[in-house]
Amino acid sequence: MxxxxxxxxxxxxxxxxxxxxxxxxxxxxxEVSELFAYEPYDGPILEEVDLYLAKSGxxxxxxxxxxxxxxxxxxxxxxxxxxxTVARMAxxxxxxxAKPIRWYAIPNLMRYEKPQRGRxxxxxxxxxxxxxxxxxxxxxxxxxxxxxxxxxxxxxxxFEILVNDRRVVDSIFKKLLRLDDPSxxxxxxxxxxxxxxxPEALAKLTGEILSxxxxxxxxxxxxxxxxxxxxxxxxxxxxxxxxxREFLTFSKNLASFGLSAYVKYDPSIVRGLDYYTGxxxxxxxxxxxxxxxxxxxxxxxxxxQIFNEQPLAGVGFGLGEVPLTEFLTSHKLLRxxxxxxxxxxxxxxxAGAEKTALVLAGDLRARGLKTEVIFGETKTKKVFAQSERKxxxxxxxxxxxxxxxxxxxxxxxxxxxxxxxxxxxxxTIARTLKGQT
Amino acid sequence: MxxxxxxxxxxxxxxxxxxxxxxxxxxxxxEVSELFAYEPYDGPILEEVDLYLAKSGxxxxxxxxxxxxxxxxxxxxxxxxxxxTVARMAxxxxxxxAKPIRWYAIPNLMRYEKPQRGRxxxxxxxxxxxxxxxxxxxxxxxxxxxxxxxxxxxxxxxFEILVNDRRVVDSIFKKLLRLDDPSxxxxxxxxxxxxxxxPEALAKLTGEILSxxxxxxxxxxxxxxxxxxxxxxxxxxxxxxxxxREFLTFSKNLASFGLSAYVKYDPSIVRGLDYYTGxxxxxxxxxxxxxxxxxxxxxxxxxxQIFNEQPLAGVGFGLGEVPLTEFLTSHKLLRxxxxxxxxxxxxxxxAGAEKTALVLAGDLRARGLKTEVIFGETKTKKVFAQSERKxxxxxxxxxxxxxxxxxxxxxxxxxxxxxxxxxxxxxTIARTLKGQT
Numbered sequence: 097m098x099x100x101x102x103x104x105x106x107x108x109x110x111x112x113x114x115x116x117x118x119x120x121x122x123x124x125x126x127e128v129s130e131l132f133a134y135e136p137y138d139g140p141i142l143e144e145v146d147l148y149l150a151k152s153g154x155x156x157x158x159x160x161x162x163x164x165x166x167x168x169x170x171x172x173x174x175x176x177x178x179x180x181t182v183a184r185m186a187x188x189x190x191x192x193x194a195k196p197i198r199w200y201a202i203p204n205l206m207r208y209e210k211p212q213r214g215r216x217x218x219x220x221x222x223x224x225x226x227x228x229x230x231x232x233x234x235x236x237x238x239x240x241x242x243x244x245x246x247x248x249x250x251x252x253x254x255f256e257i258l259v260n261d262r263r264v265v266d267s268i269f270k271k272l273l274r275l276d277d278p279s280x281x282x283x284x285x286x287x288x289x290x291x292x293x294x295p296e297a298l299a300k301l302t303g304e305i306l307s308x309x310x311x312x313x314x315x316x317x318x319x320x321x322x323x324x325x326x327x328x329x330x331x332x333x334x335x336x337x338x339x340x341r342e343f344l345t346f347s348k349n350l351a352s353f354g355l356s357a358y359v360k361y362d363p364s365i366v367r368g369l370d371y372y373t374g375x376x377x378x379x380x381x382x383x384x385x386x387x388x389x390x391x392x393x394x395x396x397x398x399x400x401q402i403f404n405e406q407p408l409a410g411v412g413f414g415l416g417e418v419p420l421t422e423f424l425t426s427h428k429l430l431r432x433x434x435x436x437x438x439x440x441x442x443x444x445x446x447a448g449a450e451k452t453a454l455v456l457a458g459d460l461r462a463r464g465l466k467t468e469v470i471f472g473e474t475k476t477k478k479v480f481a482q483s484e485r486k487x488x489x490x491x492x493x494x495x496x497x498x499x500x501x502x503x504x505x506x507x508x509x510x511x512x513x514x515x516x517x518x519x520x521x522x523x524t525i526a527r528t529l530k531g532q533t
Numbered sequence: 534m535x536x537x538x539x540x541x542x543x544x545x546x547x548x549x550x551x552x553x554x555x556x557x558x559x560x561x562x563x564e565v566s567e568l569f570a571y572e573p574y575d576g577p578i579l580e581e582v583d584l585y586l587a588k589s590g591x592x593x594x595x596x597x598x599x600x601x602x603x604x605x606x607x608x609x610x611x612x613x614x615x616x617x618t619v620a621r622m623a624x625x626x627x628x629x630x631a632k633p634i635r636w637y638a639i640p641n642l643m644r645y646e647k648p649q650r651g652r653x654x655x656x657x658x659x660x661x662x663x664x665x666x667x668x669x670x671x672x673x674x675x676x677x678x679x680x681x682x683x684x685x686x687x688x689x690x691x692f693e694i695l696v697n698d699r700r701v702v703d704s705i706f707k708k709l710l711r712l713d714d715p716s717x718x719x720x721x722x723x724x725x726x727x728x729x730x731x732p733e734a735l736a737k738l739t740g741e742i743l744s745x746x747x748x749x750x751x752x753x754x755x756x757x758x759x760x761x762x763x764x765x766x767x768x769x770x771x772x773x774x775x776x777x778r779e780f781l782t783f784s785k786n787l788a789s790f791g792l793s794a795y796v797k798y799d800p801s802i803v804r805g806l807d808y809y810t811g812x813x814x815x816x817x818x819x820x821x822x823x824x825x826x827x828x829x830x831x832x833x834x835x836x837x838q839i840f841n842e843q844p845l846a847g848v849g850f851g852l853g854e855v856p857l858t859e860f861l862t863s864h865k866l867l868r869x870x871x872x873x874x875x876x877x878x879x880x881x882x883x884a885g886a887e888k889t890a891l892v893l894a895g896d897l898r899a900r901g902l903k904t905e906v907i908f909g910e911t912k913t914k915k916v917f918a919q920s921e922r923k924x925x926x927x928x929x930x931x932x933x934x935x936x937x938x939x940x941x942x943x944x945x946x947x948x949x950x951x952x953x954x955x956x957x958x959x960x961t962i963a964r965t966l967k968g969q970t
Contacts (some may be wrong), residue, residue, distance in 0.1 A: 098839070098841035099583055099584060099587055099621070099839050099840055100581070101581075101621055101622075101624045102625075103576065103580075103621075103627045104577055104579045104580055104581055104607075104609060105607075107577030107578075107579060108577065109574075109576050109577070109618075109621075109622050109625070110573075110574055110575040110576070111573075111574055111622065111626065112572035112573060112574055112636070115574050115575055116572075116573065118575070119573060128898075129902050130903055131898040131901070131902070131904065132898065132903075132904070132905075133561070133873070133875050133903055133904065133905035135549035135552070135553075135873050136547075136549060136553065137546075137547055137548055137549055137552050137553040137554060138546075138547040138552055138555070139540065139546050139547070140540050140544030140545065140546070140655050141544075141578060141611070141641060141643065142541050142611075142655070143540075143541055144537070144541055146536055146537075148538060150536055162579075162601075162603070163626060164601035167601070168542070170541070170542075172541060174578070174579075174611070177614050181546075183537055184536070184540075184546075185546050187537075187538045187549065188538045188546070189548065194868075194919065194922055196908070198905075199549070204578060206578065206579070208603070208604055218577050218578060218579070229908055230909070232887065232891070232906075232908040232909075233908070235891070236891075236906070239891075239895065243895075243898065260939075313925070325580055327894050347918040352888045352891075352892075353816070353888070353891050353892060353895065354892070354895070375951055402535070403535055403536055404535035418670055425793070436572050438570050448670065451789045451790070452649050452788050453674070453787075454669070454673075454676075455789075455790060455791070458676065458680075458790065458791070461565075461568040461569065461680065464568070465567075465568070465569055466567055466568050467568065467569070467570065468569075469669075470632070471666055471667055471669040471670070472667065472669075482631065484955070485631055492877070503894035508684050509566055524591060
């Protein structure tokens with residue numbers, strides 16, 4: 097029986113058109129990260145399962161992770177996210193290197209999911225983190241996220257960053273609603289689903305946790321807050337202003353640095369039961385057909401604890417290439433990547449010219465020109481037909497006359513200008529092809 | 534118990550210094566490939582095990598592959614090489630797209646090996662293939678390999694390409710030595726190990742296959758050939774010239790295209806029992822301490838057979854980043870990647886200047902300058918100390934005087950020139966930092 101030609105379920109083949117798009121996206125991510133002086137890193141595709149058990153608990157391991165036992169009886173997993181790896185790497189070096197540490201990576205990750213729109217089993221995710229930076233690190237990470245999206249041409253018309261602060265949520269849940277840890281955790285899970293359930297379902301879910309009417313009322317007031325100002329006055333009325341000091345400074349900094357147009361306070365952003373301990377945020381597409389998170393992140397205090405290391409506070413975020421591509425597509429921010437760009441197509445129309453063609457091609461490449469040779473004698477008409485399948489700037493022809501005269505004919509497809517040039521005068525040929533004449 | 538901070542056995546953490554090196558290497562590989570009009574592609578990290586069983590037989594699967602059963606009961610493997618994937622992808626599209634197809638990729642691969650120098654479980658491997666190109670494809674692939682190595686500064690003093698042709702070897706084994714298929718396969722395995730065994734061991738191994746003295750003598754003559762000329766005369770003496778026509782044309786083409794200095798005929802290069810059916814080659818480091826193959830490749834006729842597709846001939850090669858890095862290191866062809874390059878370090882010495890600093894940093898990044906902000910008031914001396922840990926071109930200082938005067942002080946670390954500039958005049962600041970004044 098013949099083998100399947102399809103890729104494994106939930107993964108993709110990147111043919112050149114898709115790969116050029118992927119390269120473009122990764123290139124922009126890297127460029128902007130480097131502009132912010134973030135340094136690149138990467139880790140292995142496999143990690144020991146213990147690394148994920150320590151951080152995420154059993155749920156992710158059992159349901160979503162690709163794990164198996166290797167031939168040496170070690171339990172390993174294909175990385176489902178990058179944070180445990182970056183924490184492991186930071187734990188190795190944080191004592192020796194200067195703070196803050198600014199790192200970014202674009203790893204491929206795998207999760208065992210039911211494939212659906214925007215969810216694949218294998219995907220790439222941009223990750224940036226800044227460790228040991230203090231409160232300005234929070235602002236810089238948001239700036240970086242904004243600038244990456246802006247580098248693709250996106251503006252505040254296309255996306256918004258919804259922010260919250262776990263310190264504030266903790267304060268409200270524990271001091272105001274007087275919840276113990278297990279109840280607070282339950283309420284976190286409910287808040288995480290606020291956007292996905294009806295008001296009735298929400299009332300029912302919170303009712304199970306908040307037994308007295310006063311608490312339910314306060315929670316309902318909290319979850320409807322829509323601005324930093326609202327939040328500040330809510331906290332003040334309830335005597336909790338002190339617990340929001342950092343968050344309100346963060347909001348002032350965002351305004352100072354020109355980020356107000358991109359950022360909005362949202363009490364329902366809590367990032368589940370994740371390891372966040374400070375600000376948290378999610379970036380949403382504003383397009384009505386694509387109301388979903390492109391990216392999420394936040395600040396954490398204790399990532400290195402599992403390695404028995406001193407605490408190293410940090411803040412970071414992840415941006416998946418799948419939701420990003422959908423975002424850019426829905427807003428028509430992507431150009432066409434279907435055809436490759438070629439500077440020169442070198443062709444010959446007569447036997448005996450192949451050496452001239454291949455040697456010339458080598459000389460042109462040495463001068464930085466992307467050069468494709470059409471192998472075999474090829475009629476002019478067929479050369480033009482081939483050139484149309486790609487973005488070709490110029491064509492070199494070597495016909496009978498040129499071969500005899502020791503020349504090549506250079507045709508610029510944009511200006512339609514045609515020139516015959518001595519085939520040994522590579523400098524002039526290259527300059528002509530580059531449009532420098 | 535604390536978790537280990539080490540990466541999984543046989544894999545690597547890429548801290549920024551290592552990652553900058555990796556990016557540099559991949560960048561060169563991509564640039565040269567694009568100059569040759571090769572198009573980028575990639576496939577999934579997981580493939581179904583059947584894909585490898587069909588091609589490689591049981592040996593690789595059982596011993597070297599990371600395979601496991603997924604939750605949906607499919608047998609999958611982490612890709613140990615790229616060729617089966619590229620064949621699967623070509624099989625999907627080869628009927629619709631114009632030939633030749635020129636593709637390259639730089640995938641990460643995994644093999645379950647005992648980690649040792651130059652052998653790791655996870656590594657990256659550059660792969661290039663050209664399908665449907667005819668005999669000039671063979672030459673172009675060698676040209677491409679040469680140019681990639683030359684792009685790192687390597688020359689024929691550093692490496693050589695040892696070539697052979699499976700059609701010629703087949704002809705000698707079958708017509709001259711009159712071996713049947715199983716015996717020919719055994720002899721292929723012996724030839725593959727010629728460089729690794731003593732002459733005595735070789736005689737013993739071949740003696741088991743070549744029972745009559747005449748054959749053993751002919752084989753011994755064959756295996757000592759050292760040039761295309763020698764080979765041509767050996768074949769002529771034995772009436773096999775016809776079977777070497779393509780190979781001798783290939784050798785002439787190599788000479789025409791200026792590749793003779795890089796290429797050498799070697800009868801012991803056969804690439805094992807792999808799928809090659811035409812030319813085969815391996816690239817060797819000439820450094821006496823590092824006599825090993827950096828890369829290997831060859832031509833194949835039947836890669837698409839396992840998908841029930843019409844034959845599509847091709848030629849390709851793989852170049853591993855681990856042996857390449859050792860090669861470049863042993864010849865001192867790599868610069869230092871330990872420190873990042875930063876265009877501007879923005880610092881402030883007084884409270885109240887952080888807004889000016891962060892806004893300026895954003896404006897400089899928008900003008901293409903890699904800009905790092907030092908958070909918090911930082912004394913000049915400490916700023917200089919920090920600048921020494923990186924390749925920093927310029928520093929911006931905002932001290933008490935500058936803050937009062939609405940200026941910033943710009944210091945160029947190369948020229949040592951210092952200028953005070955109006956903090957709102959971002960154009961002049963950026964031009965000064967770029968050394969354009």
